[in-house]
Amino acid sequence: AFVTADDIAASKPAPDGLHYLCERLDVAPEEAVYIGDSHLDLQAARAAGMPGIGVTWGVSDAALLLGETPLCTVDTVRELGERLRERGVANLELPAHL
Numbered sequence: 001a002f003v004t005a006d007d008i009a010a011s012k013p014a015p016d017g018l019h020y021l022c023e024r025l026d027v028a029p030e031e032a033v034y035i036g037d038s039h040l041d042l043q044a045a046r047a048a049g050m051p052g053i054g055v056t057w058g059v060s061d062a063a064l065l066l067g068e069t070p071l072c073t074v075d076t077v078r079e080l081g082e083r084l085r086e087r088g089v090a091n092l093e094l095p096a097h098l
Contacts, residue, residue: 001025012040015048022048033071033087035080042068053083 001024008016015029022029034045037058042065045052054065054073065073074080 012038013043013047015044018044018048018050022050033084033089039064039068042070045070051087053080055080 001021003017003020005011008014008020010016018029018032018034022032025032029048029050032050034041034048034050034052035055036042036045036052037055038060042052042054046068051071052068054060054062054068054070056062056065056073056075062073062075072083074083
């Protein structure tokens with residue numbers, strides 16, 4: 001599923017896009033996790049009522065992400081996979097080279 005600006009009234013940090021996707025996927029926000037590289041992503045996750053994971057290889061540095069009190073921050077795709085598996089994401093397989 002995906003969301004565009006045409007589908008929602010307000011952009012991040014408003015939760016509109018995340019709520020829209022949860023409805024389309026028939027998933028409660030608290031059963032989802034949002035992965036983002038920006039403090040605005042983590043603000044949107046919090047506003048939507050879902051845990052957020054910050055990734056440090058994007059637009060925000062770790063300190064800015066941590067300021068938004070995410071579930072965790074990760075520095076690599078492998079670490080992201082480990083955190084998601086800890087949350088019970090089914091059938092998550094990462095390529096061997098990551």
